[in-house]
Amino acid sequence: DQQVKQNSPSLSVQEGRISILNCDYTNSMFDYFLWYKKYPAEGPTFLISISSIKDKNEDGRFTVFLNKSAKHLSLHIVPSQPGDSAVYFCAASLDSNYQLIWGAGTKLIIKP
């Protein structure tokens, strides 16, 4: 049973437009949510996180929104740039055991 789901395997967006990546979860006890970015032949790198007590966190072009009632979070990238083309992983953390539960990833392609 996947506790963290990224239902879109891939997403294609025009350069300069907004990219929205979605993530759904089932466990209401998750206390932190994180987004990681992964380029081919490299390890994932941390992008942005949000605590379960907040509904929005912003860092430059990246904003993460959390909707606890819907158990849904999204990553917005505005404006999208060619260097944003990568696989994005959503992950959730449980304070009780410090483990990260990962989604399957969404491949973002930014078209020039």
Add this chain to the structure above:
Amino acid sequence: EAQVTQNPRYLITVTGKKLTVTCSQNMNHEYMSWYRQDPGLGLRQIYYSMNVEVTDKGDVPEGYKVSRKEKRNFPLILESPSPNQTSLYFCASSFTRGRGNTGELFFGEGSRLTVL
């Protein structure tokens, strides 16, 4: 430079031939972990370690062993590799949550293993 270093980056081996993938971090992190990445499955945790001499199973530990004799090193051992262990492996490290960390992991560049 702060980093997590894995070796080898690429390896082709045969069924049953024991191998070790090394992982070393220079950030004095307490927490270290091994993941495997397979298409459509995301990252699945194999083993993790909260500190020296403390290791525990993740979601997919079968066929793997680990040890944590020093804080900086966390090798992954495949005693008798099988073809279903063909995968991309990542080592990661972090400070523990007690230091206000939210779970941000630092990853190595990955080790692509093929078992024939």
